[in-house]
Amino acid sequence: MSGRFITLEGGEGVGKSTQIRALAAALAGRGIESVVTREPGGSVGAEAIRALLMEGSDDRWDVRSEALLFAAARADHVARTIRPAIERGAWVLCDRFVDSSRAYQGGGGGITDADIMALHGFGSLGLLPDRTFLLTVGADEAARRLAARDAGGADRMGSKPADYQARLAARFAEMAASEPARWRVIEADAPADAVTAAILADLQEWLA
Numbered sequence: 001m002s003g004r005f006i007t008l009e010g011g012e013g014v015g016k017s018t019q020i021r022a023l024a025a026a027l028a029g030r031g032i033e034s035v036v037t038r039e040p041g042g043s044v045g046a047e048a049i050r051a052l053l054m055e056g057s058d059d060r061w062d063v064r065s066e067a068l069l070f071a072a073a074r075a076d077h078v079a080r081t082i083r084p085a086i087e088r089g090a091w092v093l094c095d096r097f098v099d100s101s102r103a104y105q106g107g108g109g110g111i112t113d114a115d116i117m118a119l120h121g122f123g124s125l126g127l128l129p130d131r132t133f134l135l136t137v138g139a140d141e142a143a144r145r146l147a148a149r150d151a152g153g154a155d156r157m158g159s160k161p162a163d164y165q166a167r168l169a170a171r172f173a174e175m176a177a178s179e180p181a182r183w184r185v186i187e188a189d190a191p192a193d194a195v196t197a198a199i200l201a202d203l204q205e206w207l208a
């Protein structure tokens with residue numbers, strides 16, 4: 001059986017990493033190997049770039065440099081981790097991918113979608129997921145979850161104001177609507193196991 005490439009997207013604190021862990025367990029229960037990974041990061045080189053992106057002051061990078069760093073990290077991640085895993089038949093479960101660049105550096109940061117996709121075409125040969133789940137939660141619930149998780153303080157990318165988060169949510173919704181064959185929108189306010197069940201129900205056609 002060929003591997004699948006699944007990504008989870010959405011704002012911070014919507015439950016992406018929680019769901020990826022649950023999906024990996026569910027796949028393991030069906031005898032399917034999965035590779036759990038995340039962006040920025042997921043390979044040695046990309047994790048080194050992650051440190052450049054996540055640490056330091058808000059204005060450490062201008063938006064173009066930042067977009068290039070995310071694209072460079074992704075290129076390494078795709079070449080070293082994602083493509084080899086898919087080629088050996090594993091499922092890759094990835095917390096964020098190019099759609100996060102489209103939402104954050106594109107929608108939020110002002111780089112055009114065409115430019116983000118051009119960087120992706122060069123760096124990662126345009127690889128796209130087989131399925132992308134957009135997890136959505138109300139702003140209050142997301143704030144509650146983040147406060148609980150990040151009691152020790154947010155990182156550089158996580159310290160953005162509420163109106164920025166609202167623009168991001170709108171941008172993600174727009175991307176999902178414009179490419180319905182790849183995206184599924186999952187309301188993730190529900191308890192974690194109900195969210196996992198909704199995702200697995202959608203993946204059923206590939207699990208049968």
Ligand SMILES: Nc1ncnc2c1ncn2[C@@H]1O[C@H](COP(=O)(O)OP(=O)(O)O)[C@@H](O)[C@H]1O
Binds near residue numbers: 149
């Ligand atoms: N469905 C859920 N209901 C309540 N809390 C949740 C749910 N999913 C995740 N959480 C909690 O919310 C916080 C953020 O979840 P996390 O999976 O780290 O989100 P993300 O990876 O999207 O930033 C964590 O403390 C996690 O335990």
Ligand SMILES: Cc1cn([C@H]2C[C@H](O)[C@@H](COP(=O)(O)OP(=O)(O)O)O2)c(=O)[nH]c1=O
Binds near residue numbers: 016039102104155
């Ligand atoms: C992959 C990617 C992430 N980001 C941002 C989104 C997050 O704020 C941050 C990743 O932080 P992280 O703590 O890993 O994610 P989360 O907060 O979702 O659990 O980097 C971009 O701006 N562009 C990208 O291409």
